[in-house]
Amino acid sequence: MKFSPLVDELIQSLKYLPGVGPKSAQRMAFQLLERDRKAGQSLASALSSAMSDVGHCQACRTFTEETLCPICASHKRGNSEVICVVETPADVLAIEAGGHFSGRYFVLLGHLSPLDGVGPEELGLSLLEAHLASGEVSELILATNPTVEGDATAHFIADMAKGHQVSVSRIAHGVPVGGELEYVDSTTLALSFNGRLPL
Amino acid sequence: MKFSPLVDELIQSLKYLPGVGPKSAQRMAFQLLERDRKAGQSLASALSSAMSDVGHCQACRTFTEETLCPICASHKRGNSEVICVVETPADVLAIEAGGHFSGRYFVLLGHLSPLDGVGPEELGLSLLEAHLASGEVSELILATNPTVEGDATAHFIADMAKGHQVSVSRIAHGVPVGGELEYVDSTTLALSFNGRLPL
Numbered sequence: 001m002k003f004s005p006l007v008d009e010l011i012q013s014l015k016y017l018p019g020v021g022p023k024s025a026q027r028m029a030f031q032l033l034e035r036d037r038k039a040g041q042s043l044a045s046a047l048s049s050a051m052s053d054v055g056h057c058q059a060c061r062t063f064t065e066e067t068l069c070p071i072c073a074s075h076k077r078g079n080s081e082v083i084c085v086v087e088t089p090a091d092v093l094a095i096e097a098g099g100h101f102s103g104r105y106f107v108l109l110g111h112l113s114p115l116d117g118v119g120p121e122e123l124g125l126s127l128l129e130a131h132l133a134s135g136e137v138s139e140l141i142l143a144t145n146p147t148v149e150g151d152a153t154a155h156f157i158a159d160m161a162k163g164h165q166v167s168v169s170r171i172a173h174g175v176p177v178g179g180e181l182e183y184v185d186s187t188t189l190a191l192s193f194n195g196r197l198p199l
Numbered sequence: 200m201k202f203s204p205l206v207d208e209l210i211q212s213l214k215y216l217p218g219v220g221p222k223s224a225q226r227m228a229f230q231l232l233e234r235d236r237k238a239g240q241s242l243a244s245a246l247s248s249a250m251s252d253v254g255h256c257q258a259c260r261t262f263t264e265e266t267l268c269p270i271c272a273s274h275k276r277g278n279s280e281v282i283c284v285v286e287t288p289a290d291v292l293a294i295e296a297g298g299h300f301s302g303r304y305f306v307l308l309g310h311l312s313p314l315d316g317v318g319p320e321e322l323g324l325s326l327l328e329a330h331l332a333s334g335e336v337s338e339l340i341l342a343t344n345p346t347v348e349g350d351a352t353a354h355f356i357a358d359m360a361k362g363h364q365v366s367v368s369r370i371a372h373g374v375p376v377g378g379e380l381e382y383v384d385s386t387t388l389a390l391s392f393n394g395r396l397p398l
Contacts (some may be wrong), residue, residue: 003288004263006249013245014216016238018230019223029249030289031217033262034308037250039215044246046212047231050205051239054232063232064203089202090229109233 007033059131061124062089062107071104080104081138083131085157087111087145095143103141106131111149112156123153125160132164142170146191206232258330260323261288261306270303279303280337282330284356286310286344294342302340305330310348311355322352324359331363341369345390 003011007029014025032040056062057069059078064070071092072078082103086092092105108123120126131137140161144150158168174192175184184192202210206228213224231239255261256268258277263269270291271277281302285291291304307322319325330336339360343349357367373391374383383391 003292004253004265004268006245006253006264007262010245010249013238013242016231016235016242017213017216017227019226024218026289026292027218028216030262030287032215032246033249033253034287036215039212040246040250043212043215044243044250046205046209047239047243047246050209050228050232051236051243054203054205063206063229065205066203069203088229088233090225093202093225 056109057107060105060107061109061127062092062105077102077104079136081136082141083128083137083139084141084143085128085154086143087150087153091143103139108144108153111144111147111153113149120156120160125157128157129160132161132166135165137164137166140166140168142168146173255308256306259304259306260308260326261291261304276301276303278335280335281340282327282336282338283340283342284327284353285342286349286352290342302338307343307352310343310346310352312348319355319359324356327356328359328363331360331365334364336363336365339365339367341367345372 010029010033011022011025014020014028015022017025020028032043053065054063055065057064057072058067059072060069062069062071066073068078080103083106084095084101084103085106085108086095087108087110089107089109092107095101095105106124106128108125110118110123112118112120112123132140140157142154142157144154154170158170161168172195174188174195175181181189209228210221210224213219213227214221216224219227231242252264253262254264256263256271257266258271259268261268261270265272267277279302282305283294283300283302284305284307285294286307286309288306288308291306294300294304305323305327307324309317309322311317311319311322331339339356341353341356343353353369357369360367371394373387373394374380380388
């Protein structure tokens with residue numbers, strides 16, 4: 001059985017959201033229709049304006065509707081000599097939540113993946129190279145994910161940075177704090193041995 | 200750290216959806232912004248038109264943007280003498296998926312819950328009584344949920360129907376097909392004994 005066209009279209013559209021299947025979409029649609037039409041309307045307008053107005057920061061490529069994101073626009077951090085390279089805006093958030101890093105970011109919005117057509121140009125690496133060539137950067141911290149693609153991307157960027165006077169480092173990978181050695185996978189253990197530090 | 204205002208508003212608005220917390224909302228927002236702005240736009244317009252245009256069927260109260268829903272509008276089912284009373288439009292869908300019922304529905308859009316301010320008027324029971332009073336209904340099947348509120352609602356409607364020439368029944372509750380007796384709760388088992396049928 002089908003619902004009326006508008007309800008049906010709403011349920012179909014809600015399935016565009018990641019992690020939302022037919023049953024959840026139906027529940028969301030009914031909940032909004034039954035309980036909270038105002039919330040539904042404000043979600044609609046937030047979606048519409050975000051989709052049309054949000055672009056990328058011209059310095060770090062994260063999402064923003066301004067020319068520069070708050071971090072790049074800040075006087076203190078926007079001119080930092082340290083750039084941390086991450087894959088997604090969510091990674092920026094995770095690092096900012098810790099509050100340990102006070103430099104600026106460069107967001108790749110993905111990782112090198114030739115099979116999916118994602119090359120250096122899609123990751124904005126020419127913009128990153130322009131940052132390096134400007135001579136205002138002294139250190140590049142590569143914080144891509146510890147996956148095959150993330151590692152490949154990190155090595156590619158490290159190679160690219162060789163021509164410039166920039167020290168390049170990769171964040172440490174090893175046993176997470178609070179984790180138990182017994183349950184850590186062997187690759188992580190191997191990385192933690194390779195990356196051991198003198199005490 | 201906060202995102203830019205539009206992205207932040209989008210994340211906050213996505214949290215209106217049931218079952219979506221801060222992390223999922225963030226993932227949804229980034230996914231739409233990064234991968235599929237067109238889907239985001241069509242979700243926005245589907246939401247907006249559904250929230251403003253979808254109303255209730257004037258005969259059975261389910262969601263529709265027409266005067267009558269497809270079932271009530273159909274010549275064969277809309278004049279059926281059998282009405283099945285359910286709590287939500289999703290219940291209609293579940294019964295229709297089985298395909299065993301060929302009458303029409305009446306959707307309460309909730310159950311009696313005096314503490315939440317849901318009384319007979321909120322459930323549209325005067326409209327149901329008008330159906331009964333019309334003399335075109337011969338049977339009323341009460342398919343509210345087997346919860347305290349659903350049972351109370353069923354009894355209330357059964358009392359209401361007494362004044363009219365209508366046979367009233369409640370759907371059977373018992374051990375579900377494929378279930379194992381061993382794992383069925385005692386209330387359901389008691390109901391299945393009370394509702395036993397001669398073989």
